[in-house]
Amino acid sequence: MEKPIKFAMLGSGTVGTGVIKVLQENAREIAKRIGAPLELKKVLVRDLDRKRPHLEGLALTDRIEDILEDDEISVVVEVMGGIHPAREYMLRAMEAGKSVVTANKDVVAQFGKEMFDMSEKRNVDFLFEASVGGGIPIITPLKQCLTANKITEVMGIVNGTTNYMLTKMTECGAEYDAVLKEAQEKGYAEANPSADVDGLDAARKAAILASLAFNTRVQLDDVSVEGITKITPTDIEYASTLGYAVKLLAVGKDSPEKGVDVRVHPVFLPKSHPLASVNGVFNAIFVRGNAIGEAMFYGPGAGSLPTASAVVSDVIDAARDIVHEAFGRIRCTCYGQKKLCPLDDTESSYYVRLLVDDKPGVLGMIATAFGKEGVSLKSVVQTKRSVANHAEIVAITHTVEHRKILNALRILEGLPVVDEIRNMIRVENDRG
Numbered sequence: 001m002e003k004p005i006k007f008a009m010l011g012s013g014t015v016g017t018g019v020i021k022v023l024q025e026n027a028r029e030i031a032k033r034i035g036a037p038l039e040l041k042k043v044l045v046r047d048l049d050r051k052r053p054h055l056e057g058l059a060l061t062d063r064i065e066d067i068l069e070d071d072e073i074s075v076v077v078e079v080m081g082g083i084h085p086a087r088e089y090m091l092r093a094m095e096a097g098k099s100v101v102t103a104n105k106d107v108v109a110q111f112g113k114e115m116f117d118m119s120e121k122r123n124v125d126f127l128f129e130a131s132v133g134g135g136i137p138i139i140t141p142l143k144q145c146l147t148a149n150k151i152t153e154v155m156g157i158v159n160g161t162t163n164y165m166l167t168k169m170t171e172c173g174a175e176y177d178a179v180l181k182e183a184q185e186k187g188y189a190e191a192n193p194s195a196d197v198d199g200l201d202a203a204r205k206a207a208i209l210a211s212l213a214f215n216t217r218v219q220l221d222d223v224s225v226e227g228i229t230k231i232t233p234t235d236i237e238y239a240s241t242l243g244y245a246v247k248l249l250a251v252g253k254d255s256p257e258k259g260v261d262v263r264v265h266p267v268f269l270p271k272s273h274p275l276a277s278v279n280g281v282f283n284a285i286f287v288r289g290n291a292i293g294e295a296m297f298y299g300p301g302a303g304s305l306p307t308a309s310a311v312v313s314d315v316i317d318a319a320r321d322i323v324h325e326a327f328g329r330i331r332c333t334c335y336g337q338k339k340l341c342p343l344d345d346t347e348s349s350y351y352v353r354l355l356v357d358d359k360p361g362v363l364g365m366i367a368t369a370f371g372k373e374g375v376s377l378k379s380v381v382q383t384k385r386s387v388a389n390h391a392e393i394v395a396i397t398h399t400v401e402h403r404k405i406l407n408a409l410r411i412l413e414g415l416p417v418v419d420e421i422r423n424m425i426r427v428e429n430d431r432g
């Protein structure tokens with residue numbers, strides 16, 4: 001056996017605690033797999049006076065220099081979260097010749113290039129498996145196991161909080177506000193739930209997934225984002241009746257004609273699609289490649305031990321590279337400079353729910369308004385939801401460019417028989 005590989009950890013909250021547990025429980029197997037024992041030498045904390053029973057026996061410091069200047073430490077694990085000072089600490093660690101492992105999607109999504117540039121300059125590893133999908137292996141599969149493919153689509157349920165909320169709304173017919181409160185009580189949603197419910201957390205993960213899948217740098221600002229706040233139990237009921245599940249999806253597509261299209265929004269997804277049956281806090285990522293066909297990666301997208309599973313696996317990977325002196329084997333894979341598809345040019349089917357006057361000829365006027373903009377309707381349903389001479393109509397369109405559906409909605413808004421456009425949601429992977 002080689003001498004121990006020593007690492008340091010920045011932060012010791014939910015994920016950091018999991019890392020310590022995994023190391024304690026699996027130390028012997030991990031040592032055999034690396035060919036050397038793994039030793040957590042120092043932990044960076046903010047406040048040395050705070051009691052931390054889970055860190056008993058470990059060397060704590062509140063000075064990053066104690067870690068950066070320690071030549072015995074060859075790997076730094078960043079599980080503090082946030083952008084500053086996490087970004088600077090990781091850059092400084094790599095500059096000092098240490099490999100870096102992180103779970104931090106914020107930094108990877110916004111500063112991925114800078115991180116990779118530094119890792120290449122100093123010939124060290126920069127690994128971030130836990131940044132998307134928590135414990136689900138997806139970064140390594142995209143960078144290594146699927147690298148023989150041309151990937152044309154990567155689609156995922158990458159936010160557990162919103163998937164839990166949509167699942168509850170579907171199962172119980174509950175209102176958005178009630179399920180949000182429940183998600184907060186269970187500790188899934190933060191007191192300020194915006195990053196989850198407005199889609200920003202998923203957008204960061206979408207940028208990372210698309211960059212890896214399509215070998216081109218996709219920045220957070222390139223992702224068009226819509227959250228789940230506009231979803232009502234009525235939309236979910238219609239979806240179910242029409243054969244769909246409602247999901248918040250991170251969607252990435254790459255086509256030679258349109259370019260790279262990356263977005264996060266709620267969708268109607270056919271119940272037969274593998275992602276439609278991913279419920280509760282679980283995550284899943286669906287990949288389409290020209291050799292593998294379709295593949296789906298499913299599992300716990302967050303949580304102390306599942307996320308630590310990914311973090312510790314990256315540490316083992318970095319440690320193996322140290323043992324075999326093989327650093328930086330898999331470098332930045334964003335070598336392409338593909339054009340991005342503007343939102344207006346993206347294509348999808350749409351669900352449109354309207355409140356209209358309940359009188360003869362109205363359906364014809366609506367179909368004409370859609371037709372004027374080249375929007376072809378796949379189905380139109382009018383249900384029992386009629387109130388005082390008004391009727392609720394739901395239309396599902398065939399695939400159409402986003403700009404055309406927006407133009408059609410503008411025309412519809414101007415029709416005297418249209419009282420209200422109640423919702424518009426994309427229908428993804430509809431083969432009809």
Ligand code: NAP
Pocket residue numbers: 010011012013014015016044045046047078079080081082085103104105130131134301302303304307
């Ligand atoms: P957390 O529970 O809030 O823990 C963060 C820890 O970092 C705390 O112990 C905090 O110290 C410490 N910290 C923050 N700033 C620091 C600083 N400047 N110096 C020293 N220590 C500092 O967060 P977490 O849930 O473990 O998440 C960590 C990272 O993993 C984030 O990037 C997150 O997005 C990612 N992640 C988390 C999950 C999950 O399930 N939780 C899943 C996937 C990815 P104090 O105790 O003093 O506040």
Ligand code: HSE
Pocket residue numbers: 158159160161162188196201301302
């Ligand atoms: N807030 C995220 C979620 C977990 O709800 O899935 C951390 O990425």
